[in-house]
Amino acid sequence: MxxxxxxxxxxxxxxxxxxxxxxxxxxxxxxxxxxxxxxxxxxxxxxxxxxxxxxxxLGVNAHIIVSSISGPMDSYASLQDRIEALDGVQASMPFIYTEVMLSTQHGVKGSAVRGISPDQADDVMSLGKDLIQGRLADLSPGNGDLPGIVLGRGLASRLGVGPGDVIHMLVPSARSTAAGFAPQVKNFAVAGVFKTGMYEYDSSLAYIHLRAAQKSLGFAQDLISGLEVRIQDVYAAEEVGTRIARLADHNLAVQTWMDMNRSxxxxxxxxxxxxxxxxxxxxxxxxxxxxxxxxxxxxxxxxxxxxxxxxxxxxxxxxxxxxxxxxxxxxxxxxxxxxxxxxxxxxxxxxxxxxxxxxxxxxxxxxxxxxxxxxxxxxxxxxxxxxxxxxxxxxxxxxxxxxxxxxxx
Incomplete structure (x- = not known):
């Protein structure tokens, strides 16, 4: 020493x-x-x-959102295939987004509703893991059955419903009647309840089948709000988003999770x-x-x-x-x-x-x-x-x- x-x-x-x-x-x-x-x-x-x-x-939202500047997207299948062929892209899924009013005999609540494809949802988001009741497969209606809807835990508690209960959806698309234009009311069966742990999502978000959303809003079968894209490295979203924007023959709006939550x-x-x-x-x-x-x-x-x-x-x-x-x-x-x-x-x-x-x-x-x-x-x-x-x-x-x-x- x-x-x-x-x-x-x-x-x-x-x-x-x-x-x-x-x-x-x-x-x-x-x-x-x-x-x-x-x-x-x-x-x-x-x-x-x-x-x-x-x-x-990122469990609720995709890493990248691809939409059309001019409005809803149509003929998206070829674009989806080209996006999934890019290096770093893991999966993609079409979606429809709208805001509606949900009501039951226990209450009324405004909600954001997203139409998704249950078969592709597990590849893009963690909704299947967040379910505490029901299954995503139950979003698809059976013969003569009502289409399904999955609600956040806070939203289901506010409306006082659980799996199997019927819920009424007031959609923004209007139909002409003798008294003028009136909103449409669609009935759905609660197929499940999810819990993300985020109050904003659990209290105001719901999911329905993509086809049910298209039918409710009067969309054609090939009309969607956009594509949700999941990538392998979340911090490479800017780079992958730039490559996606260069793919299309028409103008696209490409938003990454960083852009949407930058502040x-x-x-x-x-x-x-x-x-x-x-x-x-x-x-x-x-x-x-x-x-x-x-x-x-x-x-x-x-x-x-x-x-x-x-x-x-x-x-x-x-x-x-x-x-x-x-x-x-x-x-x-x-x-x-x-x-x-x-x-x-x-x-x-x-x-x-x-x-x-x-x-x-x-x-x-x-x-x-x-x-x-x-x-x-x-x-x-x-x-x-x-x-x-x-x-x-x-x-x-x-x-x-x-x-x-x-x-x-």
Missing amino acids: RFELFIALRYLLSRRKHGFISAISLISVAGVALGVAALIVVLGVMNGFSDNLRDKI LFSALKLEKTAMAVILVMIVLVGSFSIITTLIMLVMDKKQDIAVLMSLGCQPGHIKRIFMLQGTIIGMVGTALGFFGGLSLSAALQKYQFIQLPSDVYHMEHLPVKLELLDLGLIGLAALVLCFAATIYPARQAARVHPAEVLRYE
């Missing part, structure tokens, strides 16, 4: 004459540990929140950065405690420093002693912070003891996702700040003049 490290450890662990300084050292360790643990937990929660929100949005994810990114900056201040406070500890130690150990220099220690050796002491404090605090932060994150992830109101947030519990890059940056930032805090006290210690200190001893 190098003598600089030996002396640094003796100064840190000595309790007989320097208990007060040792107590300040412990406070410095606690300050660094608290800051590191807070950074790990908060950034993990922010990552989990962002990824959870992204997964839920939301930009706000989350900004919030994560702001929280990281704020919490780094806690580590900075801990590093200031290290400065205080070392300055007090230098003042208390001037005689020891003078003796060491009289015995041949160079100023560089003295500087390394105090830099090692501050670095050890930072390393111990960082290690303890990592242990506490990772333990708390694991507990939050496993037991989910912090519940969130689903009508306010997009999820029901606090999600946590730890990323290696964030953990590496947290550890590096803590060690750099703690090392920087040792520079000034170490320089002051190296400037001690042995003759002046030992003159009256």
Whole structure:
């Protein structure tokens, strides 16, 4: 063991004459540990929140939406085949989107209704996995049966219906009567209930069969609102969307999930950065405690420093002693912070003891996702700040003049 490290450890662990300084050292360790643990937990929660929100949005919506600028799309089969032939495209599905009024004897609720193909839905979205009652296959009507509809859990609760119940849909397409134009009312049988965990979707979204949507809106069989496209890499949506836009002979409107939710994810990114900056201040406070500890130690150990220099220690050796002491404090605090932060994150992830109101947030519990890059940056930032805090006290210690200190001893 190098003598600089030996002396640094003796100064840190000595309790007989320097208990007060040792107590300040412990406070410095606690300050660094608290800051590191807070950074790990908060950034993990922010990552989990962002990824959870992204997964839920992409579970309900496709990665890319392709529609026609001029209105509903027709003769889309050839375009769909060309899109699916592109590299990076996993699957696609036609859809129809409309807004209707749903009613039962228990209540009335405005809703967004999407017509989908049950056979292709599992390849493009996670609706089948989100079902808590019923099956997507039940959207297809049997002989003489009513067409099926799948409702969000909040919407089904609001309307007081469950699988097998009949629901009335007031569609926007109007028909001419003796009294003028009147909206049409279509009857559907509830085929299932889904739960995504996002209040906005669960309380206002419903799915019906593509053919039923076309029939309800008076569309021809080859008329749709657009195509939903699922790709292999969600972060390559911009690139794939650009290639899709170049495919068509006519103008297409291509929207990626990033375009549709840009403001939301930009706000989350900004919030994560702001929280990281704020919490780094806690580590900075801990590093200031290290400065205080070392300055007090230098003042208390001037005689020891003078003796060491009289015995041949160079100023560089003295500087390394105090830099090692501050670095050890930072390393111990960082290690303890990592242990506490990772333990708390694991507990939050496993037991989910912090519940969130689903009508306010997009999820029901606090999600946590730890990323290696964030953990590496947290550890590096803590060690750099703690090392920087040792520079000034170490320089002051190296400037001690042995003759002046030992003159009256």
